[in-house]
Amino acid sequence: MLFKTITKENFKKMVEALLEENEVIGPKSRDRDTEGNKIYRFLKINSFEELEMDYTRSYSSPKNYFLPFKEDLATYHFNDKGWEQEIQYTTHPRVIIGMRACDINALLKLDQVMLKSVYPNPHYFARRRNTLIIGLDHEPLEDCFCRSMNTDTVFHGFDLFLTDIGDRYFVAINSDTAYIILNKFDAGEVTEEDRERFKTVKKQIESKFKTQVDITILPELMDLEFESEVWKKWGDKCLSCGSCAMVCPTCYCYGIEEDTDLSFSKATKRKFLYSCNLLDFAAVAGGHNFRPDAHIRLKYRYYHQFRGFVEAFNQSLCVGCNRCGKACLAGISPKAVIDDLIRTEKLQK
Amino acid sequence: MNIKIPQYDINLEPFMERPPDFNNKSVLMQTEKGFKSEVINIVKLTSQEKLFQVRILDSCEREKFTFLPGQFVMLELPGCGEIPISISSSSSNREFIGLCIRKAGKVTGMIDRLEPGAIVGIRGPFGTHFPMQKMKGYNILLIAGGLGIAPLRSPIYWVNEQRSAYKDITILYGTREPGQILFDYQFEEWQKIYNLKLLTIIQEPDENWKGRVGLITDLFKEVRIDPDNTFAIVCGPPVMFKFVCAYLSDIGIPRQRMFVSLERRMHCGMGKCCRCNVGSTFTCLDGPVFDYWTVMNLKEAI
Ligand SMILES: Cc1cc2nc3c(=O)[nH]c(=O)nc-3n(C[C@H](O)[C@H](O)[C@H](O)COP(=O)(O)OP(=O)(O)OC[C@H]3O[C@@H](n4cnc5c(N)ncnc54)[C@H](O)[C@@H]3O)c2cc1C
Ligand code: SF4
Numbered sequence: 001m002l003f004k005t006i007t008k009e010n011f012k013k014m015v016e017a018l019l020e021e022n023e024v025i026g027p028k029s030r031d032r033d034t035e036g037n038k039i040y041r042f043l044k045i046n047s048f049e050e051l052e053m054d055y056t057r058s059y060s061s062p063k064n065y066f067l068p069f070k071e072d073l074a075t076y077h078f079n080d081k082g083w084e085q086e087i088q089y090t091t092h093p094r095v096i097i098g099m100r101a102c103d104i105n106a107l108l109k110l111d112q113v114m115l116k117s118v119y120p121n122p123h124y125f126a127r128r129r130n131t132l133i134i135g136l137d138h139e140p141l142e143d144c145f146c147r148s149m150n151t152d153t154v155f156h157g158f159d160l161f162l163t164d165i166g167d168r169y170f171v172a173i174n175s176d177t178a179y180i181i182l183n184k185f186d187a188g189e190v191t192e193e194d195r196e197r198f199k200t201v202k203k204q205i206e207s208k209f210k211t212q213v214d215i216t217i218l219p220e221l222m223d224l225e226f227e228s229e230v231w232k233k234w235g236d237k238c239l240s241c242g243s244c245a246m247v248c249p250t251c252y253c254y255g256i257e258e259d260t261d262l263s264f265s266k267a268t269k270r271k272f273l274y275s276c277n278l279l280d281f282a283a284v285a286g287g288h289n290f291r292p293d294a295h296i297r298l299k300y301r302y303y304h305q306f307r308g309f310v311e312a313f314n315q316s317l318c319v320g321c322n323r324c325g326k327a328c329l330a331g332i333s334p335k336a337v338i339d340d341l342i343r344t345e346k347l348q349k
Numbered sequence: 350m351n352i353k354i355p356q357y358d359i360n361l362e363p364f365m366e367r368p369p370d371f372n373n374k375s376v377l378m379q380t381e382k383g384f385k386s387e388v389i390n391i392v393k394l395t396s397q398e399k400l401f402q403v404r405i406l407d408s409c410e411r412e413k414f415t416f417l418p419g420q421f422v423m424l425e426l427p428g429c430g431e432i433p434i435s436i437s438s439s440s441s442n443r444e445f446i447g448l449c450i451r452k453a454g455k456v457t458g459m460i461d462r463l464e465p466g467a468i469v470g471i472r473g474p475f476g477t478h479f480p481m482q483k484m485k486g487y488n489i490l491l492i493a494g495g496l497g498i499a500p501l502r503s504p505i506y507w508v509n510e511q512r513s514a515y516k517d518i519t520i521l522y523g524t525r526e527p528g529q530i531l532f533d534y535q536f537e538e539w540q541k542i543y544n545l546k547l548l549t550i551i552q553e554p555d556e557n558w559k560g561r562v563g564l565i566t567d568l569f570k571e572v573r574i575d576p577d578n579t580f581a582i583v584c585g586p587p588v589m590f591k592f593v594c595a596y597l598s599d600i601g602i603p604r605q606r607m608f609v610s611l612e613r614r615m616h617c618g619m620g621k622c623c624r625c626n627v628g629s630t631f632t633c634l635d636g637p638v639f640d641y642w643t644v645m646n647l648k649e650a651i
């Protein structure tokens with residue numbers, strides 16, 4: 001990988017130049033929580049000043065710029081011979097600034113499903129190819145467990161990745177497009193001093209991880225503890241609201257709705273993101289529901305994250321951002337659930 | 350200074366010009382493109398079920414559409430919805446496919462009201478199939494409960510078309526009431542021409558019913574199964590799988606020679622919507638046809 005540095009002043013100029021002609025998305029605070037902390041989201045920014053490079057964590061993940069909450073899959077135009085189908089893919093270029101390593105790793109996991117396995121998804125492909133990603137390092141928060149999930153560092157899946165080393169950013173470069181852009185803003189060669197500062201910052205980040213989740217035998221545990229009381233314990237609290245999947249950077253399941261406009265001239269087939277915790281996730285005609293209970297649905301969310309996905313792609317789906325834990329009104333977090341699973345396993349030995 | 354990042358226009362890709370080929374799973378294609386198809390004939394089977402004969406209109410798309418027994422399609426009624434339906438016709442029939450559909454809800458309710466000539470969308474074929482090639486030289490036991498006979502018609506046509514390659518073929522078919530028996534107009538042909546043995550049984554007979562009464566498992570008393578030389582295919586409601594498959598493995602048919610077809614909710618057929626998740630995998634990709642060994646190892650498959 002190529003590395004360069006860019007001063008913060010030049011970075012500002014670069015963002016401003018990008019803002020001139022492109023849609024730019026970045027972390028922005030829109031609200032405060034009950035304790036007065038800022039709530040950040042990835043939103044369209046109109047000026048460099050709106051971009052909050054010192055943000056902590058975005059409430060929901062930037063995945064929605066690749067998997068929108070709602071997306072039209074096809075439009076049908078009715079005529080006397082039946083209908084004509086029209087499919088439109090986005091060709092709209094976009095820049096996203098400030099994505100964390102875990103969120104970029106989340107995209108890489110989505111790439112596995114959407115691009116690298118069967119039936120590559122053209123909608124996702126078009127969005128992915130039209131998005132320039134500028135990542136950003138940060139010091140972990142209290143509850144980040146990405147290090148346990150091996151997603152605290154990232155080596156591809158982005159165009160540029162920034163690490164703050166004082167008056168400048170240390171930049172990893174991963175695409176020619178980004179290389180050309182960076183060089184227009186006096187990107188500097190990496191000096192001995194930059195390199196040392198980078199190493200120090202990285203060491204410091206590493207030393208700040210507080211939360212650990214033991215995933216060594218988790219895939220086996222998911223099978224061994226399938227009937228565990230732990231699922232009832234947490235599942236009975238679950239409100240089946242689906243917030244966890246909405247904020248998660250890797251959840252990708254969906255439902256389909258079709259509607260016809262009032263004049264009966266046009267219909268739309270629309271995909272909307274769903275959650276496996278919602279009551280009718282596995283409900284079929286005739287009133288049968290394969291997962292009637294909240295605790296069974298909760299279990300399957302974990303089963304997919306830590307067992308099913310591992311079987312398919314040799315890695316967990318979860319990246320350890322704990323957004324689901326934060327969003328959950330019932331206080332259910334992966335750390336708590338997994339710790340409990342491990343504990344019951346130990347008790348039985 | 351201003352910078353415009355390059356735009357990528359997927360519409361210029363060559364695949365945009367080609368109809369999707371769902372048998373070639375790894376290449377980029379317009380996965381949402383439905384083949385425009387005409388309902389050319391509708392056969393009323395019972396008060397709940399109809400057989401729809403559906404022909405893909407575009408000749409190029411039609412020629413490319415091939416499937417194997419056990420696979421399904423996603424059938425779309427634009428503006429109403431899209432549902433998975435097993436193909437219930439011969440895989441060598443390249444003119445149209447047969448879909449046997451039970452009126453069960455919103456989309457199937459609308460489909461039930463279609464008239465010949467209606468235009469629907471078809472995507473597929475999707476999913477796994479019965480291993481017809483591997484079964485050559487063996488006896489085949491086909492066990493169907495209720496609507497489960499629909500996906501079995503495709504393997505039945507297949508074995509007839511290559512009859513000498515297979516040994517004894519036995520169909521065990523049970524429904525709740527006599528009025529629910531599907532495809533009885535074909536029974537004589539299956540027995541006389543296809544040279545299959547067919548046993549039917551009814552759970553709740555009416556006064557006119559002269560045949561057997563009982564559960565599908567009662568039919569096992571009447572057939573001799575050679576476990577070392579038999580493949581079994583089981584289609585029907587989930588409760589049936591448990592009893593039937595338990596019996597078959599007890600008498601010694603290896604689990605890898607027993608096949609079931611599972612049903613789950615489906616919104617894509619391509620492993621993307623997750624709705625058909627079963628255990629660690631997806632019914633639309635690794636199923637709907639699973640061998641019984643796999644089913645035993647998938648959490649809550651049956
Ligand atoms: C692999 C496979 C093969 C099938 N083959 C046949 C067949 O040959 N003949 C037949 O009559 N039926 C078949 N079914 C069942 C059929 O798909 C459902 O009856 C149908 O989806 C019900 O839709 P609905 O809108 O009428 O019902 P509603 O209850 O109104 O359903 C609303 C939505 O839920 C979903 N849904 C409901 N039930 C099912 C279900 N059982 N499976 C999948 N999605 C469901 C659909 O997307 C539907 O749009 C098959 C299902 C699967 C998975
Ligand atoms: S785990 Fe929490 S956020 Fe997720 S559905 Fe249950 S209550 Fe909602």
Ligand code: SF4
Pocket residue numbers: 244247248249250251305317318319320321322323324325334
């Ligand atoms: S911690 Fe929760 S929100 Fe974050 S990736 Fe894992 S499951 Fe998703």
Ligand code: FES
Pocket residue numbers: 614615616617618619620621622623624625626631632633634
């Ligand atoms: S039907 Fe969508 S994942 Fe199987």
